[in-house]
Amino acid sequence: MDLTGLIMPLGIVSxxxxxxxxxxxxxxxxxKVKYHKLIALIAMIGASIHLGLVIFYSYL
Numbered sequence: 001m002d003l004t005g006l007i008m009p010l011g012i013v014s015x016x017x018x019x020x021x022x023x024x025x026x027x028x029x030x031x032k033v034k035y036h037k038l039i040a041l042i043a044m045i046g047a048s049i050h051l052g053l054v055i056f057y058s059y060l
Contacts, residue, residue: 004057010050017043
């Protein structure tokens with residue numbers, strides 16, 4: 001499988017984790033702070049990988 005097939009699913013998953021991080025941060029969904037931080041970390045890592053793949057395949 002080529003990495004270009006991962007760009008869209010990774011973006012969707014990252015957006016979902018970012019939305020979940022916002023909802024847990026505003027206490028709409030009540031979780032412990034350590035889980036909120038973990039969700040936010042996963043979202044940032046996924047978004048960074050997504051951005052890196054987009055830049056790599058767009059400009060290199």
